[in-house]
Amino acid sequence: MASPGEVKWIPGKRIECPICLRDFTQTEPNQSTHKVCSGRVNRGVASNPKALDTPYADAGYKIGKDLPTFGPPDKLKGPQRLAVFDLETFALDRGWGLLLVGCILVFDGGNVTEHIFRLDQFDTFKKDRSNDSELAAAIFSVLEECHVWWAHNGKWFDVPYLNSIAAKYGLPAVERKLRDPVQILRSKFRIGSNSLEAAADFFELEHSKYHVPSEVWRQAAFNGSKEHFDVLAARCQSDVRLLVEVGRKVEDYGGVVNYSGFFQR
Numbered sequence: 001m002a003s004p005g006e007v008k009w010i011p012g013k014r015i016e017c018p019i020c021l022r023d024f025t026q027t028e029p030n031q032s033t034h035k036v037c038s039g040r041v042n043r044g045v046a047s048n049p050k051a052l053d054t055p056y057a058d059a060g061y062k063i064g065k066d067l068p069t070f071g072p073p074d075k076l077k078g079p080q081r082l083a084v085f086d087l088e089t090f091a092l093d094r095g096w097g098l099l100l101v102g103c104i105l106v107f108d109g110g111n112v113t114e115h116i117f118r119l120d121q122f123d124t125f126k127k128d129r130s131n132d133s134e135l136a137a138a139i140f141s142v143l144e145e146c147h148v149w150w151a152h153n154g155k156w157f158d159v160p161y162l163n164s165i166a167a168k169y170g171l172p173a174v175e176r177k178l179r180d181p182v183q184i185l186r187s188k189f190r191i192g193s194n195s196l197e198a199a200a201d202f203f204e205l206e207h208s209k210y211h212v213p214s215e216v217w218r219q220a221a222f223n224g225s226k227e228h229f230d231v232l233a234a235r236c237q238s239d240v241r242l243l244v245e246v247g248r249k250v251e252d253y254g255g256v257v258n259y260s261g262f263f264q265r
Contacts (some may be wrong), residue, residue, distance in 0.1 A: 016250035083146035103236035133169035210238040
């Protein structure tokens with residue numbers, strides 16, 4: 001049996017990658033299992049990153065604005081402080097990857113605050129671009145003040161990625177109850193794919209996934225390009241807002257909030 005984060009190899013079978021959530025057709029692997037799909041590179045709508053100089057070009061949001069004002073899902077109102085967050089990383093594992101951007105929307109009663117952290121804003125980036133410890137610490141400093149976390153595919157990606165950085169640099173471990181819409185979609189829905197984009201399309205939301213070419217991640221990570229970090233920050237902001245919208249659609253199917261992302265009745 002494939003372990004979490006792996007998919008069993010069945011030649012020609014079309015399945016969903018458990019990490020990037022994209023559907024792909026399996027081909028002959030080098031080993032008996034694939035950890036992720038072979039086509040997991042983000043598919044952009046343009047080959048030239050400079051063509052994406054207008055943030056939210058295909059998502060419909062306005063940068064720095066359009067904070068959700070309707071608050072968290074009804075079941076989480078009250079004294080609980082909710083963090084809806086997303087990460088932009090170079091590579092899908094921290095073994096050889098890097099955390100680049102983190103965006104968090106904190107819902108505290110009727111108040112909504114936004115936190116955006118970028119690797120290029122920290123002093124460590126000037127000395128060592130591979131050191132994302134201060135970025136992770138800043139993200140944890142916000143998340144640890146919240147009672148419940150929301151992250152799309154957070155159970156298998158966002159939370160383990162942050163934990164990996166924390167363990168590497170000796171940062172204090174932080175664990176909170178998690179709501180992961182991917183876990184709800186897998187258990188309660190059949191919509192073809194459990195990605196954020198597929199969910200937004202299925203629910204016919206006003207906004208859609210903000211696509212950028214894979215070169216944006218490379219330019220940010222390798223060359224420290226402010227322009228490309230700006231694009232990643234815009235994408236991260238967009239994903240968090242979209243997650244809030246999707247979350248409200250699926251929350252009634254999620255059951256009791258626990259530490260696994262979804263309560264199986």
